[in-house]
Structures are given as C-alpha cells and as structure tokens.
Amino acid sequence: MSRPVIAVTMGDPAGVGPEIVARALTERDLRQTCNPVVVGDPRLMFRAMELVRGGLTIRTVQTAAGAGADPETLDVLAAGTLPPDALKPGTLDARWGEAAAACCRTAVELAKAGAVTGIASAPFNKEAFHMAGYKAMDDMTYFEECFAKGEAYQVGEVAGIWTTPVTFHVAFRAIPDLVTKEAVLAKIRSLDKVLKAAKASPARIGVVALNVHCGEGGMFGREEIDVIAPAIQQAKAEGFDVAGPVPPDSAFPLALRGDYKGLVLMYHDQANIGRKIIGRDQPGVSLFLGMPAPVVTVPHGTAYDIAWKGLAKHSMMARAIATAAALAGKGL
Structure with missing residues (x-):
C-alpha cells in the first residue's frame, strides 16, 4: 500500500518551525507513515538540519511527485525563501510572516492539485503574519481562505x-x-x-x-x-x-x-x-478540518525565545505529521 504524500510547512522561519520539522523527519518510524515534502526555504532547512545534527541530505524538488520516499533525504519544495543572511532568529518581522504565509499557500495549491493528501503545518507567528498585511484572524482562517472551499473547524487531540x-x-x-x-x-x-x-x-x-x-x-x-x-x-x-x-x-x-x-x-x-496541561507530558496536536485536505499543526507557538538554539522539542511536530498521514483521504 502506497504511503500518503504530506506537505510539511516550515512555519515562521525565525521561530522553532524549521528545526522541529528537521528533527521530526529524521525519525525512521515517522518516515514509514508517509512520504513528506517540506514546503519552505531549502537554505534554511539545510541550516536547521545542521543545527539538529539530523544527518539527512537536503534535496530541492520542483514537484511533490516522487518526493519524500527516501528516509535519508529531506525533500524541500521552495517557498517562502529569504535572501541569504536575512534571517534574525527570535525577532518579529513582516518578512517572516510573508514567508510563513507563502508556505501555507504553496501547500494548499499542492493539495488542490491532488499532489498531497494532507498538510502538517509548523507554527507561524500571528503578529508577524498580520505585519505582512494579512487580514485573516489566525492560521485556520488563512488555510480556509486559501482553499476557498469548505467550512473549517478545529479539533484537538491529546492522550x-x-x-x-x-x-x-x-x-x-x-x-x-x-x-x-x-x-x-x-x-x-x-x-x-x-x-x-x-x-x-x-x-x-x-x-x-x-x-x-x-x-x-x-x-x-x-x-x-x-x-x-x-x-x-x-x-x-x-x-x-x-x-x-x-x-x-x-x-x-x-x-x-x-x-x-x-x-x-x-x-x-x-x-x-x-489539552496543554496534559500535553506537557504527552504530545498533542491541533487539526483544521472541513476543507479539501486535513491540516494538522502543533498546539504551541513559534517560541522565539529558544528559536535556532537546538532546544525545541519536536514530539508534537512528529505527531502532527503522523496524524495528517493517518487522516489523509478520510473525507474530514
């Protein structure tokens, strides 16, 4: 049985998103559940993989077709790219909000085209997102706008x-x-x-x-x-x-x-x-459903205070990816 292809967005580049995505996708058991394609900046994902010492080869791809099958490789479809040396970790900036939004849009376009059957979204910062000029209240609302089909609702899971x-x-x-x-x-x-x-x-x-x-x-x-x-x-x-x-x-x-x-x-x-009290010991996830493809994210923010220090725990991101894979194609 073929594994579902899941788009994994890198989230706000100045937050913990890139490193928790990189660390999560080094897990062999997780790679057995789906073929993940990261939607984000290939240069930043290379830096994140080096930070967490994950050892995977970063490969830039032009399409989700055939991506994610090799567990020794992290396939990245470019979106939300930044100029070299532009990133300032742990800071608020409209550019980071725009980058995160671009990753979401690209993931949705992949889902609309049938190239992926689910989305796992790393966290983005709502303030940076709004600084970039977006009016959507939150990430669920923005995904709903991008899909322009269905009525989104939120579900959480923990323990x-x-x-x-x-x-x-x-x-x-x-x-x-x-x-x-x-x-x-x-x-x-x-x-x-x-x-x-x-x-x-x-x-x-x-x-x-x-x-x-x-x-x-x-x-x-x-x-x-x-x-x-x-x-x-x-x-x-x-x-x-x-x-x-x-x-x-x-x-x-x-x-x-x-x-x-x-x-x-x-x-x-x-x-x-x-959910958050229980989730201190057991990783949980948040789901945005009611759209053409399930979107699963983590119930925490961008954690600017520890971003790009190699301290962020990735267990919730791993659960988000696994849950997106488990619910892909279920009509939710």
Whole structure:
C-alpha cells in the first residue's frame, strides 16, 4: 500500500518551525507513515538540519511527485525563501510572516492539485503574519481562505482525547450568544465523524456545560437547559453516543478515566487549558478540518525565545505529521 504524500510547512522561519520539522523527519518510524515534502526555504532547512545534527541530505524538488520516499533525504519544495543572511532568529518581522504565509499557500495549491493528501503545518507567528498585511484572524482562517472551499473547524487531540470547541477565536462576552442548539449539534456530528475516522473506540462524546456547576438548575445561566441539553437529546435521537452536560471542571478527568473519547466544549480555553496541561507530558496536536485536505499543526507557538538554539522539542511536530498521514483521504 502506497504511503500518503504530506506537505510539511516550515512555519515562521525565525521561530522553532524549521528545526522541529528537521528533527521530526529524521525519525525512521515517522518516515514509514508517509512520504513528506517540506514546503519552505531549502537554505534554511539545510541550516536547521545542521543545527539538529539530523544527518539527512537536503534535496530541492520542483514537484511533490516522487518526493519524500527516501528516509535519508529531506525533500524541500521552495517557498517562502529569504535572501541569504536575512534571517534574525527570535525577532518579529513582516518578512517572516510573508514567508510563513507563502508556505501555507504553496501547500494548499499542492493539495488542490491532488499532489498531497494532507498538510502538517509548523507554527507561524500571528503578529508577524498580520505585519505582512494579512487580514485573516489566525492560521485556520488563512488555510480556509486559501482553499476557498469548505467550512473549517478545529479539533484537538491529546492522550487519546479528541476535543472540539463550539466557539473559537472570539471575545469572551460573545460566547453565550454563539452557543446555539444548532452549533452544539453540528460539533457533535463532526466530532463523531473524526472519532470514527481515527478509529477511537468507543466513540463516546461528552458535551461540556458553559456555566459553573452546569448552571445549577438555571441559577447561574440557562444555556444548559435551553441549548445544550436539547442538542444532546437531538444527537441521541440521531443515534450518537453522547452524554452531558458535563461539568467543565470534571470533563478532562472523566475523559482521562475513559468515560469519553471526545469532548465538545463551549469555548477555546475550556478546551485548550486541559489539552496543554496534559500535553506537557504527552504530545498533542491541533487539526483544521472541513476543507479539501486535513491540516494538522502543533498546539504551541513559534517560541522565539529558544528559536535556532537546538532546544525545541519536536514530539508534537512528529505527531502532527503522523496524524495528517493517518487522516489523509478520510473525507474530514
């Protein structure tokens, strides 16, 4: 069986992206899961490979066809290239934002052409990205713009727990109005599809409350009564294995105990605080789905403070690449 071809973007060149990509792709087990083609600056990837002492030969390619098959080689398709000696690691600069965006665009074009079936994206810095003149709020929104097809949504995975927030990057005061029965139900349906594609069993989903103590019977808010519980009942009627509302402070402990493989949470930090605490010991990933190809990235930033010092851990990047390979072609 042929391995999927995965585009791996180098991310913000002044951050840890190039070195964690280089280090991850030296792993022999990872190279058995896919044929990776790095989308980035070949000169910088050469420097990154030397930094991590990975020993792979950097080969510049013009196409993804046939790329990534040799585990002794790191194939790089040029995008986001910078002039020699231009890079200043650990600094903010519009040029780094433009380079990262160019890598994303090229990866999407490869996916549109059918040359790759998934994308693993190293982190880029949103401030540098916006300094370059881009208006998209974040990387998921930018990938959605580049694909210009589908409706992107975010899923996270850590320690075998799959999460998705009903709301994403919005002001906290806007959250209650965005938590609707239809929105909660849509997230239950999409997360169930992801769990089954990932072969997570049993595909049981816990739907997390919005308010403290699940609203305490309406004392602290009625969203659980008027919105979340009706969405759960509708999901059960449709045949989904779903429970809740689950108290927010118990959701991750219950999932770690094995009660749930998936959690539908009401807002970004409700999902990410738990994911990041658990992820200190076990690498996790973030997924942008709903587009023609899955995009998987790491739940951390560019780490300018340690960039290009050989200190960055690559385990999350390796998981991102492996997850992109596992979900490629699954219609997510």
